[in-house]
Amino acid sequence: MSNSKLSKADIKKQTGRVITRFGSDLLVSRESEKPIRCTTKRKLDHAACGDYVLWQGNQHGNATVVKVLPRKNALTRQTYRGTPKTIAANIDQIIITSAWLPRPLWELVDRYLIAAQQLNAEAVIVINKSDLAEKQATDADWKALQDYRDIGYKVIAINAMNGEGIDELSELMQDKTNIFVGRSGVGKSSIAQHYLPNIKLLVNDISQSGEGQHTTTTATLYDLEMGGYLIDSPGVRDYVLDKLTTRKLSDGYIEFTNYVPYCRFNNCAHKHEPQCAVRTAVEKGKISPERYKRYLNALKNID
Template identity: 75%
Template sequence: MSNKTVAKCNRKKHTGRVITRFGSELLVSNGDQPPIRCTTKRKLDHVACGDHVLWQANQHGNATVSQILPRKNALTRRTYRGTPKTIAANVDQLLVTSSWLPRPIWELVDRYLIAAGQLQANAIIIINKSDLEQKQATAIDKKALQDYRDIGYSVIAINALTGEGVDELRQLMNAKTNIFVGRSGVGKSSIAQHFLPDIELLVNDISQNGEGQHTTTTATLYNLENDAYLIDSPGVRDYALDELTARKLSDGYREFAPYIQDCRFNNCTHNHEPKCAVRTAVKSGEISNPRYQRYLGALINMENMT
């Protein structure tokens, strides 16, 4: 091959998937070859873990991502400054992870379920550290978990120290891009470690760092067996939904759906309006009151912010 042809070949565009991102540097999958380091142009600044991209080698022996291929969806959150930040792209399933210590925050679980609905992604609820359940779980917590089961979510109890519950989760991950979400210290990386025996993930060492230290610093995509992908992501203190509306909020409470059409007003927010079928269903016990109360809390929060 002439030098010219070689140069041309090198400039061929390849497809790959973003494994992780450090500032402007990306690690991109390269078929059977080891992943390749790429830089990206400023206009592609929103590229995220899980994106399918086109990349090409350039004359200097580096590689550049030239295009982000169309996304199925993107999980974004609002930063404390109020700007949206993309956590990961092209996700099929959110693994919404809580633990018995730090304690579960059911409002936060609800928020991730709303996000999953918006992304048209499935959601699985994981409650980790089941070794601490007996000591920590209150009647309110047990009701919260039962409520999720009653409205059709899979709830999996896991003990990442022993591996209990891990196989049940594994079965539900096949042929999907799964992402762990949840607060720092709940054990996302500890669970992920069971799926990645050959890689050593960073797991928080409480004895050194104390509870609630952020260990995982950047979202990273791993390719597992059975066409499953797994993204381990850093815990966030408080997940805030981006571009929330009253409609999106009530859509996220899937158990409201059968009643909404019977509300008197078609823009009913299920708060103070007369003849609200959702409120009636709460009163009769068909909709869980704690879930409804959390919905109301989120609605009032949202109204206060706009």
Template identity: 45%
Template sequence: MLTRQGRVIIRFGAELIIEDEHGQRHRCTTRRNLQHAVCGDRVTWTPSDSGNQVVNGILPRRNLLERLDPRGQIRPVAANIDQVVLVIAHRPPPQWPLVDRYLVAIEALGATALLVINKADLDEGTGDGMEERVDLYQALGYTGLRTSVTTGLGMDSLRTHLRDATSVLVGQSGVGKSSLIQALLPDEDLRIGELSEATGEGRHTTTSARLYHLPGGGELIDSPGVRDFTAPPLPVDALARGFVEFRPHIGHCRFHNCAHDREPGCAIKAAMEAGEISEQRYASYLAMKRS
């Protein structure tokens, strides 16, 4: 029988919902021995009238978002992510080392980071260091966008940034991720998803990522497990590359296997002492490396 292509928009245990090129959805199971397909995967599948439809292949992935589950196991969450929207807010105040941890994970994923500073309506210019730190990230090449779900400020701009990409939204608790998603996806579909999370009904909905089409274009993959994902640890070289401003200095240390910690002749530390790399970013690197 004819094999078709589709995209995984949701997974419940062994069952997948596939969307075809016409936007129609099909319930499928996976062929045995097939690698775990996740939300966002492009797959091949075989239609069937008997209802026994099977996914038989996963097309090459652009990337795979993985998380550490509470037991320390690495779990695949979603595939083919173009952009990660990293949400921070004036309240609760950002934990900058955590922001750096997310940025490193985004770099390792090969996705674009979009920094959203939400609750702009609470910005009283109180000298909380937010502006300086956001300026630092912008100087590193990251885009920063101020939004307010309350006043609508920046929301059109956010929609524009989401338009041509598959995105996920992440950030610490209380920054307004659910509020932003509710504003971006005001349809019933999402509310049902939130409801089943709240009631605990359907255990899978609490962890399964789901792909949504945004009304203004673009796609958002969302689940609680995506929003607060904890990335698996990285080897030292990938960790250092995750700090984009370290990259020009990598390979210039005295020791080729320098971990940029206590080694003499470290080019990264020299750049930090020369003021080219910020002390806070270097401190974030050390904290991640030593943990």
């Protein structure tokens, strides 16, 4: 395709950031100019939303991405074929979004927390649709949220309809590259819309409670007026971590880390091993039994 607004200066290589992907084309941001649509070589197929790239224009007005610059990290998932797929790159903070409808899946939240730990990214837990809490939330749900707070995570209750919690989250997002992740229909785009007054995001127009609808279809990077970036990503039915090992799983349960050095065995999986300091901590009430149970469940899926 042709970009008629390319100037002479665009013939030299410049850096930009991938906003989104259209098939094999990439939409790349430019400083103080409109984003530019670039073709790519097949070997750069891995370029994802959030990547920094080098691109170059030619005299015909076409632009090509010629290089993907080294990444600080990448959020990936395992596809149903068992291969890894990059969702977005260069992430500072993962905003793990749940809602009271569709129901929160705490094991899914745990999995995103494991990913955040692997990426060395910060994590914030958001629970949206506060207006439905009274009717939908169980005691076990409140306990699950308190467990996250107790181990140091920020948990923010939001109502995207009336703006509750929006400012609180805003403070945590400033100057970072933030990605919203979670199930379809939890309100990721509805929340993101508050921070992007000049853009109209696609939000599901039927107030839905179930699953199955996918409104946002590709991860897209937006500039935040206050500084930083926001990536809105499509909802997932499930999130499967790529190349998960026992070690990575246990590292993702950050409340275990104080105890792990005191396990008798170096390679302790904190299951049946004798003198396991993690299990002892659970028995003494120092680690949430519900989190530990979810850890054991996740462990079953490894190997």
